[in-house]
Amino acid sequence: MKRIILASVCTGLLFSSPLSALAEKAAAQGKALFEKHCAVCHPNGGNTIRPEKTLHRKDLTENKITTAKDIIGKMRSPGPGMTRFDKATIPDKDAQKIAEYVLNTFK
Numbered sequence: 001m002k003r004i005i006l007a008s009v010c011t012g013l014l015f016s017s018p019l020s021a022l023a024e025k026a027a028a029q030g031k032a033l034f035e036k037h038c039a040v041c042h043p044n045g046g047n048t049i050r051p052e053k054t055l056h057r058k059d060l061t062e063n064k065i066t067t068a069k070d071i072i073g074k075m076r077s078p079g080p081g082m083t084r085f086d087k088a089t090i091p092d093k094d095a096q097k098i099a100e101y102v103l104n105t106f107k
């Protein structure tokens with residue numbers, strides 16, 4: 001009996017660990033930042049200006065954008081029609097959260 005209680009306490013700790021709480025917080029921040037800075041032109045991961053350049057994995061991969069670093073690179077030096085986001089506007093830490101949100105959301 002004691003073992004069962006111990007096991008369930010451990011499982012509980014695992015799922016509510018500070019690490020997953022932090023990850024959840026970062027994901028929520030990524031979403032909020034995306035909505036603030038990007039969603040005007042990329043609603044639901046689309047692209048209102050260049051419809052063929054969405055944020056969905058297929059288009060991203062075709063354009064050789066596969067990692068968070070690639071997405072941050074795009075923010076720092078975008079192509080025609082996209083706003084440039086420098087470090088003063090979106091610091092690297094926030095840019096990373098946005099990039100991870102994009103990669104995890106638009107598949």
Ligand code: HEC
Pocket residue numbers: 034037038039040041042047049050052053054055056059060063065071074075078079080081082083085098099102
């Ligand atoms: C003013 C409109 C506008 C805003 C705001 C904007 N984008 Fe873009 N985005 C574009 C356009 C236009 C393109 C296509 C041109 C290019 O490749 O840069 C594009 C392309 C991209 C691509 C490449 C897509 C592909 O399939 O090749 C990524 C990634 C991207 N944007 C991410 C972002 C992120 C992240 C933000 C917010 C921080 C953002 N964009 C904000 C207009 C915008």
